[in-house]
Amino acid sequence: MSVSTQNEINPVAVEDFLPLNGTDYVELYVSNSKQAAHYYKTAFGFQDYAYRGLETGEKDTESYVLAQDKIRIVLSSPLHSGTAIGKHIDKHGDGVKVVALWVDDATDAWKQTTSRGAKSYMEPTVEEDDHGRVVRSGIHCYGEVVHIFVERKDYTGAFLPGFAPMKTDYNPPTVGLKYVDHMVGNVALGRMNYWVKFYEDVMGFDNILTFDDKDISTEYTALMSKVMSSGNGYVKFPINEPAAGKKKSQVEEYLDFYEDEGVQHIAVATDNIIDTVQKLKSRGVEFLRVPSTYYDTVLDRVGQIDEDLKPLSDLGILIDRDNEGYLLQLFTKPVQSRPTMFFEIIQRKGAKSFGKGNFKALFEAIEREQELRGTL
Numbered sequence: 001m002s003v004s005t006q007n008e009i010n011p012v013a014v015e016d017f018l019p020l021n022g023t024d025y026v027e028l029y030v031s032n033s034k035q036a037a038h039y040y041k042t043a044f045g046f047q048d049y050a051y052r053g054l055e056t057g058e059k060d061t062e063s064y065v066l067a068q069d070k071i072r073i074v075l076s077s078p079l080h081s082g083t084a085i086g087k088h089i090d091k092h093g094d095g096v097k098v099v100a101l102w103v104d105d106a107t108d109a110w111k112q113t114t115s116r117g118a119k120s121y122m123e124p125t126v127e128e129d130d131h132g133r134v135v136r137s138g139i140h141c142y143g144e145v146v147h148i149f150v151e152r153k154d155y156t157g158a159f160l161p162g163f164a165p166m167k168t169d170y171n172p173p174t175v176g177l178k179y180v181d182h183m184v185g186n187v188a189l190g191r192m193n194y195w196v197k198f199y200e201d202v203m204g205f206d207n208i209l210t211f212d213d214k215d216i217s218t219e220y221t222a223l224m225s226k227v228m229s230s231g232n233g234y235v236k237f238p239i240n241e242p243a244a245g246k247k248k249s250q251v252e253e254y255l256d257f258y259e260d261e262g263v264q265h266i267a268v269a270t271d272n273i274i275d276t277v278q279k280l281k282s283r284g285v286e287f288l289r290v291p292s293t294y295y296d297t298v299l300d301r302v303g304q305i306d307e308d309l310k311p312l313s314d315l316g317i318l319i320d321r322d323n324e325g326y327l328l329q330l331f332t333k334p335v336q337s338r339p340t341m342f343f344e345i346i347q348r349k350g351a352k353s354f355g356k357g358n359f360k361a362l363f364e365a366i367e368r369e370q371e372l373r374g375t376l
C-alpha cells in the first residue's frame with residue numbers, strides 16, 4: 001500500500017441528480033392478463049412471482065407479476081368496464097404503460113424531476129404491509145407511458161404491498177433471459193428532439209449515440225434515433241422518430257396502430273443467445289428473418305467471433321461490432337394482434353452499441369412483414 005505525501009486531487013464528480021439503480025419492472029396493460037401470463041411463462045420462460053386480484057381483495061384490476069433473473073413484468077387487466085386500463089387497451093391494444101425505475105429515494109426522484117418540468121403522474125406515496133414499506137412516485141413521459149420511481153430498501157415482500165407471492169403448479173423452465181438492456185420509444189414526427197431534451201433536462205440523461213436517416217434507411221423507409229442513457233449507464237432509452245421515405249416506415253406503422261407514441265421494443269439480455277433463441281423458438285416465439293445471404297459476408301464486416309457461424313445462421317441471429325467488442329441480437333415479431341411492440345434478444349460481448357450494422361438487413365426484413373400486412 002502506498003502512502004501519498006500530498007493531497008490527491010479528485011476529479012470533480014458531475015452530480016447525478018437522479019441516480020437510478022436499474023429497471024424495477026415493466027407493466028403492460030393487456031386485455032387478458034391471465035392468458036398473457038400463460039404466454040409469457042410458456043413462450044418466454046418467465047416465472048411465477050406475485051399476484052393481485054379478487055383473491056387478494058383487489059376489486060378493479062388483476063395483475064400477474066412474472067420474473068426472469070432481474071427482469072420483472074407486470075400484466076394487468078381490468079375486472080369490469082369503464083376503467084382507465086380498459087380505455088388504454090381500447091385505444092392502444094396491449095402495450096407498455098409503466099417503465100418503473102429503481103431508486104433509493106422516490107420522494108427526491110419526484111421532486112428533482114417535477115421541479116425540472118416533468119408532469120406528475122403519482123405524488124410520492126407510501127405503501128405498507130407486514131413486509132415493510134415501499135415509496136413510489138411517478139411522472140409522465142411520451143404518449144401515455146409513465147415512469148414510476150420505486151424505493152424498496154425497507155421492503156422484504158414478494159413485489160409490492162398488496163401483492164401476494166404467486167405459486168402455481170405450472171412452471172416451465174427459464175430461457176436464460178437476465179435483465180432489461182434497453183427499451184425503445186417511438187415518438188411522433190418532429191418530436192424526437194423534444195423527448196431527448198426531456199430526458200436530458202428532467203432526468204439528467206445523456207445523448208450517447210445518434211443515428212440519422214442516412215444510417216437507418218432502406219430503399220423505402222427511414223427513421224432517426226437518439227440513444228439516451230442515465231448518468232451511471234444502467235438505464236438506456238433509445239428514441240425513434242419516423243423520417244421521410246418513399247413508403248410508410250415501421251415507426252409510422254407503429255404510431256398508426258398504437259394510435260400514440262409508445263414503447264416499441266424491450267431488449268432483454270442473455271449470456272448465451274444461441275441457447276436462449278433455440279429455446280424461445282421451440283416454445284413458439286416468432287422471429288424476424290434476414291436473408292441467408294446475410295451470412296455470406298457478415299464475418300468480413302465483423303471479423304473474428306467466438307461462436308460458430310452455423311448455429312447463428314440456422315437461427316437467424318444477427319452480429320455487429322463496434323470499437324469495444326461485438327454483439328449478437330435478434331428481434332421477435334410483434335407479440336400482440338396490432339403490429340406494435342416486440343422484443344429484442346441481445347448478447348453483448350464487449351460492444352455497447354445497438355447493432356447499427358444490422359439496421360439495413362433488419363429493416364428490409366420488417367418491410368417484408370409490412371408488405372404482408374398491407375401497411376408498407
Ligand code: FE2
Nearest residue numbers: 184267344354
Ligand atoms: Fe434495440
